[in-house]
Amino acid sequence: EAGVAQSPRYKIIEKRQSVAFWCNPISGHATLYWYQQILGQGPKLLIQFQNNGVVDDSQLPKDRFSAERLKGVDSTLKIQPAKLEDSAVYLCASTLGGGDYGYTFGSGTRLTVV
Amino acid sequence: GNSVTQMEGPVTLSEEAFLTINCTYTATGYPSLFWYVQYPGEGLQLLLKATKADDKGSNKGFEATYRKETTSFHLEKGSVQVSDSAVYFCALTLSNSGYALNFGKGTSLLVTP
Numbered sequence: 001e002a003g004v005a006q007s008p009r010y011k012i013i014e015k016r017q018s019v020a021f022w023c024n025p026i027s028g029h030a031t032l033y034w035y036q037q038i039l040g041q042g043p044k045l046l047i048q049f050q051n052n053g054v055v056d057d058s059q060l061p062k063d064r065f066s067a068e069r070l071k072g073v074d075s076t077l078k079i080q081p082a083k084l085e086d087s088a089v090y091l092c093a094s095t096l097g098g099g100d101y102g103y104t105f106g107s108g109t110r111l112t113v114v
Numbered sequence: 115g116n117s118v119t120q121m122e123g124p125v126t127l128s129e130e131a132f133l134t135i136n137c138t139y140t141a142t143g144y145p146s147l148f149w150y151v152q153y154p155g156e157g158l159q160l161l162l163k164a165t166k167a168d169d170k171g172s173n174k175g176f177e178a179t180y181r182k183e184t185t186s187f188h189l190e191k192g193s194v195q196v197s198d199s200a201v202y203f204c205a206l207t208l209s210n211s212g213y214a215l216n217f218g219k220g221t222s223l224l225v226t227p
Contacts, residue, residue, distance in 0.1 A: 042205075091158070
């Protein structure tokens, strides 16, 4: 089966610019997660969707980050304006949901803010 | 809150040495526990998991046992190979947090010939 697709693979932007990341989960996976992985650290959950509804966005910096999952399939994560500390790998993962442990991670988008 | 604590790295071992990477957790409720591996330049991959106390997860020669009494899930391998060089992440999920994975900081392993 196809994996979780993410794009772009790499992105370099200047601080205060905006950027958007795209994720296409595995077909049929109801639950979608966005994680931020700063170099040398473990992934940190930013937001979780169940179909097109938000389950948990408590760790999303809402003053600059936003995410949506229209039609319960693809998702986009946006940062506006970016800060230097946003440099990280942004990972998307999906699962069937409801306690299914078949999490599948995408390859991630590596963001560098200069 | 719920959290995972892993031993600090990097861990450097010679080929065929015994590996232990310690992982302890704090959780409200009964978590499921996981080990993920990230090879250089690659994405996160599930290595093994255990969903209840005393379960043992195993894969590719790696093992970990869910110890409720010590809130631990230590990763072990009897004889490491150079190809095991990677970053290893311990993680937990709970139903009351939407089953989102909560990761530790990761432990880097370097195996030398």
